[in-house]
Amino acid sequence: AYISIWNTELLMSIGQIARLIYDRTMLTDFNKSQKLIDDYEISLISYSFQSSVPDGKIGKAIIEGFFVLKNDVFLPTQQKPSDKCLTLVPSTTAFLARSKRIHKFLSLPLIPFQLVDSSFIRTLEKWALINIADRSIIEKKLLSSILSKDELIELIQWLFSEDVADKLYAKRILLIISFNDPCSHCNIKFGTIQYYDALNTPSMLPLPSNTLPRDITAVFSKDQLENQLSLTPLKLIDLVN
Structure with a gap:
């Protein structure tokens, strides 16, 4: 029994040493210069925590040793879709999103x-040391965000993809989001948009304020604009009025 306890403590010590090396790598070496995603990917491979064979208790003891330290596990994150550089944050403030599109619109x-x-990362998730960017988190964040044109397009494509497949959720999100129109330099609530330009009006003619900007309209099909986004084709009389 004493030998078993000693062996377990020894294995946990190995985990603690691995944690110290991890912390040094992340906080010291990687903070000295801007690292690429590939650099972090290579580094994290060393901490894959594969199941041990033939005795799974060995790997379990090492993992427990790694996480026995109370200080935060720092992870590389992208704060905004437009960010080129990664930022180290505690895992408890980082988020996981397994849809590539989410990474293109969520700040x-x-x-x-x-x-x-x-x-x-899967081990951190199992230990509940990282957050999941679920639909409620996404909705809450979008409520206080101003999306760029590209982010809006990615969001719409995500909302009507198989990843979501929830028309009520999509409709609710479209009612709360705002985006920036670089042409008018205005922030627009998507819920105020009623029309899309089906007339291909010349760019020198201003569109009514409740019309989806031309460059965004051009990305979507007629079916998407009308059936998914519930927009109405702009008529000539709307331009005159």
Whole structure:
């Protein structure tokens, strides 16, 4: 029994040493310069925590040793879709999203999509040391966000993809989101949009304020604009009035 306890403590010590090396790598080495996603991916491979054979208790003891330290596990995140550089944050403030489209519109400290299925990230998820960007989190964040044109397009495509498949949720999100129109330099609530330009009006003619901007309209089909986004084709009389 004493030997078994000693062996377990020894294995946990190995886990603690691995944790110290991990912390040093992340907080010291990677903070000295801007690292790419590939750099982090290579680093995390060393902490894959594969099941041990023939005795699974060995791997379990090492993992427990790794997480026995109370200080935060730091992870690389992308704060905004437009960010080129990654930022280290505690895992308890980082978020996981396994849809590539979410990474293109959601401004949260997201684990880069390339890393979300690594064994280390899955272990953190199992230990409840990382957050999941679920629909309620996404809705709450979008309520206070101003999306760019590209982010709006990615959001709409995500809402009507198989990842969501919930028309009521999609409709609710469209009512609360706002986006920036670079042409008018205005922030627009999507819920105020009623029309799309089906007339291909010349660009020098201003569209009514409740009309979807031309460059966004051009991305979607007639079916998407009318059946998914519930927009009405703009008529000539609407331009005159």
